[in-house]
Amino acid sequence: MTASPLLPDAPRWTTVLDGWRGGGGTLSARLTAALQAAVTSGHLTPGERLPAERPLASLLGVSRSTVVAAYDDLAAGGWVTRRVGSGTHVSATAPRRSPVMTLRTPVAAPHVGDTLDFTIAVPLLTEAQRVQMRAAAQDAFVESVYHPHGLPELRAVIAGIYTREGLPTRPEQVVVTSGAQQAISLIAGALLRRGDHALLETPTYFGAIDVFRAAGAELHGLPVGPQGVNPDDFQRLVRAHGPRLAFLTPTYQNPTGTVLPARARQHLGALIADANLPTIEDDTLYDLGFADTPPPPRLSACAPDAPIVNVGSLSKLYWAGLRVGWMRLPTALAGPLGQAKTLADFGGSLPAQHIALHLLQKLDTLRRDRQAQVSAARDLLATLLRQHLPEWTFRVPDGGQYLWIELPGGGASRYTHVAAPHGVRLFPGASMGVEPLPDRYLRLPFTLDPARLPDAVIRLRYAWDEFRGRPGQEGLA
Template identity: 65%
Template structure:
């Protein structure tokens, strides 16, 4: 059984009222109706699913019985339990790796998504920063000209000469990644990604029909030799890398390794997305090494950025920097056309807000560092005190702890934590290929006042998980 996949598919199944078996059958019925489970697709064995969800086998049997009675699934000796062939056929839907709020109880503590918390002072600043947003009613498909110029100047100051014509403003970094993947990938193409990596990129590349190939992330990030070997072996059409404060591990690729990676990208002409969304979230005073693209300015490297992690996710303003080399300009034109077709351009008020914020970028970075560093240290200290057998390395930037648990059933633990009111994300869902089901990505962006309660609930859930494992053994 693919435990991370079924954990994602059954997220929130316990919400609602009634016996557990009716909640489970209802959730599975909904997955079939939405096209997430296709006709003829196999369901897990009762005992395996019960173990994953932390319920008795009889609960799963009762849920399956209800689905059989309704004609949703069939049981056959020797072939197990499968979705019935005659269920209403829907367009096939992905089981998204990206966590969403589905059926979360009001008292739940959410550790699946990392977003900054706005202060009252920040709300006041945003309210007063849109004075020029209503002066015109034009479409700007590639972004507000002043914002494109500001972003180009930012890249240039940071060692990557850029013109405003190379900037495309998007609805968050996620749209930027989606535009590039949609423009460059076709079904069956290979895509080369770090593993583990950002779940949103995994979803986008899977939706494009790509075959995903992984390059392992070490404590020093992706090893250049591994990346070069993957590029030679799989002939990918697109690659995705996060050299700075990698999501989820927090690794920072050294300058020498960046130079070698950039050389490979340039040599093979491999279009590559360099995800810069966490680049402003360093905890020290020293700047990280230059961007990957700085080492090969003419290579087909697309830089993607956003204000969602630095300031406010609700702004939904991101951007991408198109490659500047002659050989890559054709790729840029395809992406610009895709952006125009998508929405004729983002909202002007939010772009004016982004322009205001970018003009105060050093202050924003300092404020974010001052807010997040104590939260990181608090969460790390609580985990070391309450759950000392959980292992992690304190990151020098980003917004996550990448935690290894002494178990090979972290997905099962996640369901136990949900019963305690803590929403978690299985680290194995961030893998491209095999990754032991032993990891959690824990953000330290939750309100610091809630972190002690969150860790207390995790400790109680972990104790239950260990006891249940001992009983099953």
């Protein structure tokens, strides 16, 4: 059987049509409803071209007739126009909304039945941790004061952590934020203008890609190899494009788990300093190492005079619902970034910051507990995948939260749609590419409840058998 043609922007359409099979009616009716919703939400705008029938059918794992029927229904309702030779376009008379970006960042879907979600990494919260947080929040109700840059005691504790780990930091260099995502957004908003160039690893954290795109920047990808990025590639891209901002994760890189060696950090730090290029160093996974030896010093510690902003949070170390992050600011950027935080809000939640203060005073214990939990889940997931899906290849990382899976033959975006009816929600790794990546990767977090991992891998296996059994994807109705 001849395989169907590939959809050029499969990861984008996977996101636009995420969960399209939900609801009632025939498959064509569900697809019609999903495309109508994409138009009314602003994700598809008047004049935009829809995918050709065969590639979209292949992506979604349905027959071409299903897509044809959906497009015919849309045309009958005035949602699209269809012309031989020019394709199918959203109609100029379709409901108009302000354009909305198609985000790379997965959004948690409403809980449907017994679906297991591999799109996001959310640490499990134990009852002991709930008790711990309730007790830690008691001191939060003794004052009614705005702290735009964060609770002073918390800023001092965070500064002390950086100082002890080789990066001398004063409390006034720390700005507390509502999670690391807000920190990244504030930095991009303050330092980027529409049309500026920005440099990010590829693949990288999709939240950073979305923020930089929303700022109107032109993005350039710095390839991630087995040992992280190559400083020579960094220097070449800086010279070629003159970026205004860079985003790097030297330690337990998301999604590959790589760790940039110490010598490469020294070289890269010197290049950043020479270029005077503001750079975000993502520290959010820094505490999640599994090896007996700690990772190399932070990039900013290797180049203390470089304009490197460290961004951290408690979301990965403790709990995603505790929205406390921070920026460690170099002196040169303290003014604009401190002002950006004050303009964004008058201060984060005091209960959350008091909880964070209590937790970070026991950082070594937090790290040990979390590392033990995550490393056990990592090893279990790796063992199960090798047993049930030996065709998949991956490297077991020394830290972080993810396995970066390579599928033989590609088609990861199509596989995510095959897996959905089996009760597994996945996200194609190509969506984490700053520039086009081969569509053969999946990012699997090992933060799912370990008791559910055996069932999850069996479901992945069943979906894989179905996917491999229909190379043309035309047998599905």
